[in-house]
Amino acid sequence: MNFFESIFPENFRFFSEVVRNSSSSRAYIFWGPDGIGKLSFAKFFARSFLCGTMPPCGFCSQCAFEEHPDVLVVSRKEGDERLKAEYVREAIRFARFQPYSFFKFIIFSEAHLMTQQSFSALLKAIEEPKQYVTYILVTSKIDFIPPTILSRCIRVRFFPKDFNTFVMEKLKGKFQNENFISLVHKIAYFNPSIIDMIESEEEFSKIWEMIESAVAEKPEFKSNFINLVEYYIGQDREKARKFLDFFEVFLLSNIEKLKSSSITFWEKIKRARMMLDTYFINPKFVLTSIIF
Ligand SMILES: [Zn+2]
Structure with missing residues (x-):
């Protein structure tokens, strides 16, 4: 077939x-x-x-x-x-x-x-x-x-006949590591196009760590987030956009858990995207604004 x-x-x-x-x-x-x-x-x-x-x-x-x-x-x-x-x-x-x-x-x-x-x-x-x-x-x-x-x-x-299997197959076609696959599957279910966007397991792990630090409310996570932005995003506008795309899907897959704070983040993401289109605003500054 x-x-x-x-x-x-x-x-x-x-x-x-x-x-x-x-x-x-x-x-x-x-x-x-x-x-x-x-x-x-x-x-x-x-x-x-x-x-x-x-x-x-x-x-x-x-x-x-x-x-x-x-x-x-x-x-x-x-x-x-x-x-x-x-x-x-x-x-x-x-x-x-x-x-x-x-x-x-x-x-x-x-x-x-x-x-x-x-x-x-x-x-x-x-x-x-x-x-x-x-x-x-x-x-x-x-x-x-x-x-x-x-x-x-x-x-x-267009909607795949068996969506869950479809996402799993797509993941297995690209990655081998079982733990990694199950981690990505949690959010890819909400938007399978993120599978196409992942360049390497390492890249995804970095972005994932950033997301987890961004949503955690303790102050030490905030400083970890800032460090990650400094180290991983720096001046790279495309990377910053990518982070926002992943973050959005993460929020979508955690609406229950994050409740009203996901709405706040959504608004911040929207604003951050607009700021990124303004060439003179530093991407590092844009992303850091998400957690405050
Ligand atoms: Zn022919």
């Missing part, structure tokens, strides 16, 4: 039909939790459609491409907070040319990060009558997509 067929059986069946009939809709929105493979499925569907069978045969002239010239994935570039309008306009230009094969796919990763201008540009493109283009918006935050766009898309929800 194909991997996608086992975790998203309904979606697999639905898109198999689309491939079989060779008639794709103008626009789809793939929504569901982060880190479960929505974007991979979008690419998989596009390649299947161009091949004519799902999963793709792997031998035909369309499958011969490693990167198919008719499949464009639009995503945020490093350092960008949002999916800028210029990327969307670039994608629309791509849509104007005849396809190399017979059809084109434009996939927007993290579509909820589009700016207002991006959404307006996209809306115009979706409304343009082009018979050979399908737009796929991939998102974990469907509430952020304007209704004018939503109403023009077919909504497809």
Whole structure:
């Protein structure tokens, strides 16, 4: 059985039909939790459609491409907070040319990060009558997509058939250490995309120690937190952002235990993210502000 067929059986069946009939809709929105493979499925569907069978045969002239010239994935570039309008306009230009094969796919990763201008540009493109283009918006935050766009898309929800097993398998695919796996599993269940974000066990342990020091109320933990920020984050803005992402998932998985203090932390995280976008504010200072 194909991997996608086992975790998203309904979606697999639905898109198999689309491939079989060779008639794709103008626009789809793939929504569901982060880190479960929505974007991979979008690419998989596009390649299947161009091949004519799902999963793709792997031998035909369309499958011969490693990167198919008719499949464009639009995503945020490093350092960008949002999916800028210029990327969307670039994608629309791509849509104007005849396809190399017979059809084109434009996939927007993290579509909820589009700016207002991006959404307006996209809306115009979706409304343009082009018979050979399908737009796929991939998102974990469907509430952020304007209704004018939503109403023009077919909504497809993604949720793994057995979520717990899915998270476990994903972890085991990346790490071996059993203790480590069970530690990460506690929070990855709430957002499996953190598994993709972990670079090494050592890195995660550092971040974990920081989180535990941040939520502990005793003063000695506060000084430990400050030391860790000094030593591990320093001036690194990306590391600071990463810490906030992990911290957020940690809070999500400990709502019961932390009660009202988790709300306070949430607000602090939100503010810290905004401060990190201001280039002259020291990341070390931003993170330290979380515990006071
Ligand atoms: Zn093929």
